[in-house]
Amino acid sequence: xxxxxxxxxxxxxxxxxxxxxxxxxxxxxxxxxxxxxxxxxxxxxxxxxxxxxxxxxxxxxxxxxxxxxxxxxxxxxxxxxxxxxxxxxxxxxxxxxxxxxxxxxxxxxxxxxxxxxxxxxxxxxxxxxxxxxxxxxxxxxxxxxxxxxxxxxxxxxxxxxxxxxxxxxxxxxxxxxxxxxxxxxxxxxxxxxxxxxxxxxxxxxxxxxxxxxxxxxxxxxxxxxxx
Numbered sequence: 001x002x003x004x005x006x007x008x009x010x011x012x013x014x015x016x017x018x019x020x021x022x023x024x025x026x027x028x029x030x031x032x033x034x035x036x037x038x039x040x041x042x043x044x045x046x047x048x049x050x051x052x053x054x055x056x057x058x059x060x061x062x063x064x065x066x067x068x069x070x071x072x073x074x075x076x077x078x079x080x081x082x083x084x085x086x087x088x089x090x091x092x093x094x095x096x097x098x099x100x101x102x103x104x105x106x107x108x109x110x111x112x113x114x115x116x117x118x119x120x121x122x123x124x125x126x127x128x129x130x131x132x133x134x135x136x137x138x139x140x141x142x143x144x145x146x147x148x149x150x151x152x153x154x155x156x157x158x159x160x161x162x163x164x165x166x167x168x169x170x171x172x173x174x175x176x177x178x179x180x181x182x183x184x185x186x187x188x189x190x191x192x193x194x195x196x197x198x199x200x201x202x203x204x205x206x207x208x209x210x211x212x213x214x215x216x217x218x219x220x221x222x223x224x225x226x227x
Contacts, residue, residue: 002040004034007168008194015046016058016188027053030106033190042109044170044190049073049104054097063111064088065149067172067210071102080120085141085149087111087119103171106209112219112227115144123151133155133160144198145221154178154203162200168216169193176207192216 004011013033020029024039027050034098040061049071053060066073066086073080075094080086082102088094090113121141128137139151146167147165154176171178171191179184180199185191187207193199195216214220219227 001035001037001038003032004192005036007192010194010197011190011192012185013181013190014188015190018046020048023047023055025053026054028055034192037109040109044105044107044110047104047106049098051098051101052099053096053101057093057095059093060088060090060108062109062113063115064092065107065110067171069103069105069106069174071098072100073098073102073104075085078120081122083122083124085119085121085123087117087142089116089118093114098188104108110215110219110227112145112147112221112225114221114223114225115147115219117142117144128153133158134162145219147212148214148217149210149212152211153208154206156206157202157204158206159202160200162198164196164198165193165213166195167214167220168195169197170212170215174208174210174212176203177205178197178203178207178209 014032018031029048031046033044035041068080068082068084070082074128075096090111126139128139135155137153142149173185173187173189175187180201
């Protein structure tokens with residue numbers, strides 16, 4: 001399967017408007033955003049666990065990155081409530097479930113193999129730092145080689161300078177409305193700006209976004225190797 005698989009093309013989706021598709025496990029559904037491959041795939045998805053559902057134990061051959069959007073996600077290592085940012089490195093395995101149900105942003109097979117740090121961050125309690133312009137706050141989540149992941153909070157009326165993305169940018173709007181010269185993106189919007197793209201973002205109403213940069217088409221490790 002190929003879905004928005006050309007990483008050199010810009011992609012914009014309103015994830016709230018997408019249909020839920022069944023997964024191999026009962027009670028687990030997903031909205032596919034981009035995908036290259038079948039059940040084992042390089043993929044970005046919104047995943048929903050019904051209360052009491054679980055997924056069979058599996059290995060993350062290319063790593064797994066999760067942001068818990070709603071509810072509580074769990075595995076044998078612990079419980080991860082809404083706002084948790086989780087990274088399971090390549091080669092790790094677990095048997096996830098959700099007693100009360102949950103909704104997740106999930107990225108699969110997109111980690112550099114040398115990035116072996118398991119990471120769990122409660123973003124509801126982590127610190128914000130001042131951004132590059134007034135009204136912008138940043139919560140750094142992870143960095144490895146060319147890859148950088150953060151939450152960014154925009155106060156109403158904040159404007160950022162025009163800038164480029166040499167190795168791409170991916171955004172998921174968590175709250176409010178994010179904007180640039182190409183459009184307005186309310187909560188639930190997913191954007192992928194390809195390598196070499198340029199834009200001038202702002203937010204009239206204010207917003208909070210999850211942002212990942214430096215990973216398209218692949219993450220370059222500290223030694224210059226590619227994922």
